Amino acid sequence: MKQDIPGTTLFDGDQAQKGLALNRMCFSFNSAENRAAFLADEEGYCRKFGLTAEQRAAVKSRNVLAMIAAGGNVYYLAKLAGIFGLNVQDIGAQQTGTTVDQFKQKLAAAGR
Amino acid sequence: MAKIIGGVATTHVPSIGKAIAEQKQNDPYWKPFFKGFDYVHYWLAREKPDVAVVFYNDHGLNFFLDKLPTFAVGAAAEYKNEDEGWGIPVSRSIAGDPALSWHIINNLVADEFDITMCQDMLVDHSVTIPMALMWPGEKWTVRIVPISINTVQHPLPSMKRCLNLGRSVGRAVNSYPQDLRVMIVGTGGLSHQLDGKRAGFINKEFDQLCMDKLAGEPDFLTRYSIHDVVEESGAQGVEFLNWMAMRGALTGRVTEVHRNYHIPISNTAAATMVFENRDEAARRAA
Numbered sequence A: 001m002k003q004d005i006p007g008t009t010l011f012d013g014d015q016a017q018k019g020l021a022l023n024r025m026c027f028s029f030n031s032a033e034n035r036a037a038f039l040a041d042e043e044g045y046c047r048k049f050g051l052t053a054e055q056r057a058a059v060k061s062r063n064v065l066a067m068i069a070a071g072g073n074v075y076y077l078a079k080l081a082g083i084f085g086l087n088v089q090d091i092g093a094q095q096t097g098t099t100v101d102q103f104k105q106k107l108a109a110a111g112r
Numbered sequence B: 001m002a003k004i005i006g007g008v009a010t011t012h013v014p015s016i017g018k019a020i021a022e023q024k025q026n027d028p029y030w031k032p033f034f035k036g037f038d039y040v041h042y043w044l045a046r047e048k049p050d051v052a053v054v055f056y057n058d059h060g061l062n063f064f065l066d067k068l069p070t071f072a073v074g075a076a077a078e079y080k081n082e083d084e085g086w087g088i089p090v091s092r093s094i095a096g097d098p099a100l101s102w103h104i105i106n107n108l109v110a111d112e113f114d115i116t117m118c119q120d121m122l123v124d125h126s127v128t129i130p131m132a133l134m135w136p137g138e139k140w141t142v143r144i145v146p147i148s149i150n151t152v153q154h155p156l157p158s159m160k161r162c163l164n165l166g167r168s169v170g171r172a173v174n175s176y177p178q179d180l181r182v183m184i185v186g187t188g189g190l191s192h193q194l195d196g197k198r199a200g201f202i203n204k205e206f207d208q209l210c211m212d213k214l215a216g217e218p219d220f221l222t223r224y225s226i227h228d229v230v231e232e233s234g235a236q237g238v239e240f241l242n243w244m245a246m247r248g249a250l251t252g253r254v255t256e257v258h259r260n261y262h263i264p265i266s267n268t269a270a271a272t273m274v275f276e277n278r279d280e281a282a283r284r285a286a
């Protein structure tokens, strides 16, 4: 029986199926040429990868929790975040509703 | 005969690659982590390994989620790194040892580990960053046999399965006729979570327990299901599976000779450990 872990979405078969198009688009961002193509025409690039309406809205809003709800896997979403110059502290702060400084303080506090 | 000299386990956070490129090793933020490698450098200089078997997880460079092997063994003469999309410098390539790779592959399949064999395989930061940490300036002379474990798309292999995979690799190496000094590497972890409302989760107590049990009682850790590990160690803390496989491959008498643990590096509890592996014959001679 599957018990939920608070604040955590296991990237399982359900999520993998749901997120395939979005994650495939993010996988393409390993190439600098593709990252530039996304920035030049975001709408067209998302269409080419067949994102669902939910995925397109999540990408448009830059909302990481919404991207995860739409099946995004964080390792792939990090490639998208990189296009906007955001690192894992930035997206950590966004997802937990804190400032980046507060998020970094929380990390440091875990060591004490 | 080939001889397994010991193992190194280390975190592989991508931002370490940037810190190296920007020469930040002595910055107050980075120093407590990089200092932990002084002993590793001493140990490697003393032990002079010829080959490193590296247990790691691919984060979307060589494998995509469409075809994702649970276990994959590299059998290439050369392993290249490429752009991973998050702005870390591309590493120089690493030499392989195809003959040893195929020996390991043959033995694993004979031992009923039905792995994927890869004659072409890109290796991502989870191989190249540990290499750059162990041999600064990318001055490694070892060849590698990379073995990837799926820690990304559930269902993941269990702690027990990964420990046993390592044991099978260890037996394979021990039966290799060539005189080689082989080290085992496990990369990733320790506790961290990048995604969801629990992002930033770190669990010092659980990390400490894992490190304490690894040398002497690795089987103790097989009581934790993957669900337990995610809960205790974070969604990406499951990279500890690579450490379990590394430990399994140390088939002799194992002692922990070095440990460094520091919170945080990026979003992660960073840890580095060195283990020595002495076979029974060497123990009797000592």
Ligand SMILES: [Fe+2]
Pocket: B012, B013, B059, B126, B188, B189, B239
């Ligand atoms: Fe990782």
